[in-house]
Amino acid sequence: MITGAEQKRAQERAAQMIRESGIRVSDEEAERIEVVDFGLSRLDVEGVQVLTLVQTERLSVKVLALFTNQTEPEHWHPPVGEDPGKEETVRVVSGTVYFYVQGENTFEHGFLVEDKKEHYTMRHEIILKPGDQITLQPGEKHWFQARDEGAVMFSFSTVARDALDQFTDPNIVRIVKVVD
Ligand code: ZN
Numbered sequence: 001m002i003t004g005a006e007q008k009r010a011q012e013r014a015a016q017m018i019r020e021s022g023i024r025v026s027d028e029e030a031e032r033i034e035v036v037d038f039g040l041s042r043l044d045v046e047g048v049q050v051l052t053l054v055q056t057e058r059l060s061v062k063v064l065a066l067f068t069n070q071t072e073p074e075h076w077h078p079p080v081g082e083d084p085g086k087e088e089t090v091r092v093v094s095g096t097v098y099f100y101v102q103g104e105n106t107f108e109h110g111f112l113v114e115d116k117k118e119h120y121t122m123r124h125e126i127i128l129k130p131g132d133q134i135t136l137q138p139g140e141k142h143w144f145q146a147r148d149e150g151a152v153m154f155s156f157s158t159v160a161r162d163a164l165d166q167f168t169d170p171n172i173v174r175i176v177k178v179v180d
Helices: 004-020 027-031
Strands: 034-036 048-055 059-066 071-076 088-101 124-128 133-136 142-158
Touching: 004 027, 004 034, 004 048, 004 059, 004 142, 027 048, 059 071, 059 088, 124 133
Parallel strands: none
Antiparallel strands: 034 048, 048 059, 059 142, 071 142, 088 124, 088 133, 088 142
């Protein structure tokens, strides 16, 4: 869970990062940036900030902001009914993103979240700089991380059903609880 104050602070910080990356964000959009702590209550360590630009029954466009040393936990997008699951392209706008997917262990520049190594099983490292992008197939496990300067990314995908995403860490709850 996060507090209302924590949520507001994170929204403002994310909006500033997104604007500095060159993407226009209205005040109304800034106020609805989703602050996701994955139910772990340590947003700065494991979390992500999400601004949804387009969400229809078929496609989704989001801007993702990761703070310094923030990690989006390992997850995958499972099939839902007739849909094989979300296919997603992540394109970096600013900062450097350390991306981990299935493949040979080339882990070098990122870090594993303290005491959570078993929940980060993908160790094939792909370093993405501004203008670089990666396309993930439905069901493909992935996690990613920003280091010193944080990062801003676009996510272009088929329909997103975030609440149904699956995570390696069984403690994760995708629905965010805001308390005061
Ligand atoms: Zn994903």
